Amino acid sequence: MSGGRVGHFLLAKVMSTSLSKVAKCEVNRLKLDKYVMKYYGRRRTVLARDEERLAKEGDVVLLKEMPEKVSKRVSHKVDRVIYSLGNVTDPITGLKCDKDGYWESRRGEWDENMMAKAAERTEEQYEAQEGTAV
Incomplete structure (x- = not known):
C-alpha cells in the first residue's frame, strides 16, 4: 500500500453481507485507453469491514481505506451509507x-x-x- 493513499475514499454498491462484519462491495471506475482516447468501465470487488453492520445488500456506501489491512483481502471499512436501497429521500425537498x-x-x-x-x-x-x- 502506498503511503499517499491512506484515507482514500471509494463509492461502492454492496453486493453481499453474508460474511461476518464484512461487506462485499463493487466499485465501478472509468479507465482511459490512451491509444483510442476513450474511457471504459471497470469493476473491482472490494471487501470492507462493517463493524456496526450499517450496510444492507444493494446500498450505496462510502468506503474508506484503512491504514493497515485487517486481513489479506479486507483493506477498506464502511464509512457511511450514502443511499439506502428502497429508502430514497429527495435531496431538494427531504421527502x-x-x-x-x-x-x-x-x-x-x-x-x-x-x-x-x-x-x-x-x-x-x-x-x-x-x-x-x-
Missing part, C-alpha cells in the same frame, strides 16, 4: 419518494379512497340489515 412520486402525497389520496370505500360499505351493510329486519 421520501419512489418512481411514482412522493409518499406523503399518495398517503393522503390513499386515506381519502379508503374512507370513501369504508363509507360505501357501511351504507350497504346498513341497507342489508334493514332489508333483513323488515
Whole structure:
C-alpha cells in the first residue's frame, strides 16, 4: 500500500453481507485507453469491514481505506451509507419518494379512497340489515 493513499475514499454498491462484519462491495471506475482516447468501465470487488453492520445488500456506501489491512483481502471499512436501497429521500425537498412520486402525497389520496370505500360499505351493510329486519 502506498503511503499517499491512506484515507482514500471509494463509492461502492454492496453486493453481499453474508460474511461476518464484512461487506462485499463493487466499485465501478472509468479507465482511459490512451491509444483510442476513450474511457471504459471497470469493476473491482472490494471487501470492507462493517463493524456496526450499517450496510444492507444493494446500498450505496462510502468506503474508506484503512491504514493497515485487517486481513489479506479486507483493506477498506464502511464509512457511511450514502443511499439506502428502497429508502430514497429527495435531496431538494427531504421527502421520501419512489418512481411514482412522493409518499406523503399518495398517503393522503390513499386515506381519502379508503374512507370513501369504508363509507360505501357501511351504507350497504346498513341497507342489508334493514332489508333483513323488515
